[in-house]
Amino acid sequence: MTTLIAEVPPRVVDPAAAVARTRPRASLADTVSQTLCMAWRALKKMRRNPEQFFDVALQPLLFTAMFAYVFGGAIAGNVQSYLPLMVPGIVAQTVLTTCMATGVQLREDMDKGVFDRFKSLPIARIAPLAGPMTADLVRYLIAAGLTFLMGVIIGYRPGGGALGVLGAIVLAVFTGWSLAWIFTWIGTMAKSARSVQGMSMMILFPLTFLSNAFVPVNSLPSGLADFVKINPVSHLVSATRDLANHAMISSEVGWTLLAGAVVIAVFAPLSVHSYRRHL
Amino acid sequence: MTAVAAIDAVGLVKSFGGVAAVDGVDLEVRQGEIYGVLGPNGAGKTTMLKMLATLLPIDAGQARVFGVDVAGEPHRVRQLLGVTGQYASVDEDLTAAENLWLFGRLQGLRSADARATARRLLGQFGLEDAADKPIAQFSGGMRRRLDLAASLITRPPLIFLDEPTTGLDPRTRGQMWDTIRGLVADGCTVLLTTQYLDEADQLADRIAVIDRGRKVAEGTPDELKTSVGDSTLQLRLAPGADQELARGIVLRVAGAEPVLAPESGRMNVPLDTADRAADVLVGLRQAGVSITSVSVAKPTLDEVFLAITGHDTEQADEQNPTGNAAVGAGIPLEVK
Numbered sequence: 001m002t003t004l005i006a007e008v009p010p011r012v013v014d015p016a017a018a019v020a021r022t023r024p025r026a027s028l029a030d031t032v033s034q035t036l037c038m039a040w041r042a043l044k045k046m047r048r049n050p051e052q053f054f055d056v057a058l059q060p061l062l063f064t065a066m067f068a069y070v071f072g073g074a075i076a077g078n079v080q081s082y083l084p085l086m087v088p089g090i091v092a093q094t095v096l097t098t099c100m101a102t103g104v105q106l107r108e109d110m111d112k113g114v115f116d117r118f119k120s121l122p123i124a125r126i127a128p129l130a131g132p133m134t135a136d137l138v139r140y141l142i143a144a145g146l147t148f149l150m151g152v153i154i155g156y157r158p159g160g161g162a163l164g165v166l167g168a169i170v171l172a173v174f175t176g177w178s179l180a181w182i183f184t185w186i187g188t189m190a191k192s193a194r195s196v197q198g199m200s201m202m203i204l205f206p207l208t209f210l211s212n213a214f215v216p217v218n219s220l221p222s223g224l225a226d227f228v229k230i231n232p233v234s235h236l237v238s239a240t241r242d243l244a245n246h247a248m249i250s251s252e253v254g255w256t257l258l259a260g261a262v263v264i265a266v267f268a269p270l271s272v273h274s275y276r277r278h279l
Numbered sequence: 280m281t282a283v284a285a286i287d288a289v290g291l292v293k294s295f296g297g298v299a300a301v302d303g304v305d306l307e308v309r310q311g312e313i314y315g316v317l318g319p320n321g322a323g324k325t326t327m328l329k330m331l332a333t334l335l336p337i338d339a340g341q342a343r344v345f346g347v348d349v350a351g352e353p354h355r356v357r358q359l360l361g362v363t364g365q366y367a368s369v370d371e372d373l374t375a376a377e378n379l380w381l382f383g384r385l386q387g388l389r390s391a392d393a394r395a396t397a398r399r400l401l402g403q404f405g406l407e408d409a410a411d412k413p414i415a416q417f418s419g420g421m422r423r424r425l426d427l428a429a430s431l432i433t434r435p436p437l438i439f440l441d442e443p444t445t446g447l448d449p450r451t452r453g454q455m456w457d458t459i460r461g462l463v464a465d466g467c468t469v470l471l472t473t474q475y476l477d478e479a480d481q482l483a484d485r486i487a488v489i490d491r492g493r494k495v496a497e498g499t500p501d502e503l504k505t506s507v508g509d510s511t512l513q514l515r516l517a518p519g520a521d522q523e524l525a526r527g528i529v530l531r532v533a534g535a536e537p538v539l540a541p542e543s544g545r546m547n548v549p550l551d552t553a554d555r556a557a558d559v560l561v562g563l564r565q566a567g568v569s570i571t572s573v574s575v576a577k578p579t580l581d582e583v584f585l586a587i588t589g590h591d592t593e594q595a596d597e598q599n600p601t602g603n604a605a606v607g608a609g610i611p612l613e614v615k
Binding site for chain 2: 012013014015016018019021022023024025026030033034037038040041044045048049112113114115116117118119120121122123127277
């Protein structure tokens with residue numbers, strides 16, 4: 001029926017119908033599709049601001065070469081025998097540094113006007129947070145992949161073969177994504193991007209250096225060794241070594257996955273909560 | 280059957296660090312009207328709007344949008360309104376078309392539909408040539424238009440416009456006004472905040488005046504302006520001139536209570552017609568009251584304010600003789 005009384009202009013917007021159409025909350029399918037939209041946005045931004053890639057590209061290349069030649073002789077006798085110990089350590093470290101950048105960038109992004117619009121839209125509250133994090137999977141992939149590549153170039157021959165290395169990369173990407181929720185939470189709490197950076201560094205440095213990433217645990221004094229053993233980063237490093245060097249899905253892999261799941265379960269809701277409170 | 284109010288808010292309160300930014304505001308916006316919220320910077324306009332738009336939690340009071348509770352069902356409320364802020368809330372790193380596509384997709388449009396809607400809106404807002412340019416190259420007016428376009432993707436029945444023309448040049452401002460009128464013609468309800476009386480005058484069916492988080496007056500633009508006169512005679516008395524004498528003359532000649540401005544010796548006289556200005560000047564001259572400057576102007580927001588809040592704080596218990604008759608009598612204007 002399209003006939004209308006001539007005098008009455010067609011009312012394009014019908015409030016009653018609009019109210020009837022509303023849905024009480026975003027469904028899971030909506031949430032996933034909205035997250036992917038936000039990921040698309042983040043990837044577009046990444047392509048347009050390529051400097052975001054410098055830290056994920058430079059750090060693996062520089063650190064791998066630097067650590068190998070500086071510490072190789074002292075810790076493992078020579079560079080060749082240090083590489084299987086060190087490369088998984090660098091993978092863990094780079095991925096962690098990359099998740100820190102997630103928090104900093106999210107904070108910068110949240111200060112922009114467009115986030116006000118996201119908040120006013122009927123979308124899942126988690127989508128504006130989860131979207132950029134999903135896009136960051138690409139960065140973890142690049143960071144982990146480049147580290148292994150650089151290792152191979154300077155002589156690393158992973159015993160786990162291609163499949164083992166692939167497994168290690170997937171594990172590193174997953175862990176990076178789950179730990180990124182911690183930095184996302186900090187990002188939603190902190191006052192500025194700079195303070196996110198500062199706080200994240202304080203967390204990150206002890207975690208990566210007080211782990212088995214670069215040195216064997218048995219070389220450490222006993223108190224420190226105890227901390228290193230419970231440090232989740234150590235589990236990630238050990239799991240990465242098991243996969244890359246031995247193609248072995250060990251209990252370390254299980255612990256790492258579990259730790260990742262716990263971090264998501266705790267920090268994803270915290271982040272959303274704090275994001276919603278944010279002005 | 281009476282239609283449910285587009286906005287029905289009772290006793291809205293929002294405090295920041297113990298200071299009430301919005302302090303018990305009631306608001307009823309009818310369907311299909313443009314409702315103007317007028318007030319100076321920091322009066323609490325934006326805070327109130329953000330509460331209604333689910334962007335800020337409501338500390339106390341209750342608000343309903345088309346009958347849907349804002350605090351209880353924010354997700355449903357968000358589907359009923361479009362918000363355009365003081366600054367453009369679009370993504371600087373994306374093009375105009377990409378922005379609209381993204382917002383369409385986020386609200387459940389299929390990719391092709393989102394693209395078509397984006398194209399239609401860009402055409403409607405005269406942005407088709409700029410569709411693929413990064414926002415960074417946009418002028419202020421273009422950003423505002425894109426921002427408004429982004430609020431209209433799903434054709435929400437209620438549009439919030441937070442100072443939509445602040446900082447725009449007069450031509451762009453006029454275009455924005457036309458666009459806003461067009462929205463209402465399509466059946467939308469518009470809640471508009473502004474610092475400009477003329478903007479509220481041009482657009483709004485009804486206006487609420489907000490001061491320090493409270494609604495101090497509400498009425499049609501005509502009712503508001505009548506309360507301060509159609510035009511205002513601004514006088515500055517010479518130093519030493521008898522202020523009381525001048526006040527008496529003004530009262531007698533213009534039939535209106537002059538409003539004393541904060542600066543000493545300055546008074547604003549509300550006039551029902553500008554012609555009365557001459558009578559006042561002649562009266563002062565005959566009485567020997569010397570003046571240093573004189574001008575006749577349309578009432579400004581300042582004067583509406585001074586008149587309304589001045590009455591509110593100083594003359595609340597007195598019989599108000601003539602000046603703010605409309606306000607004092609409380610007939611056309613509802614004074615809190």
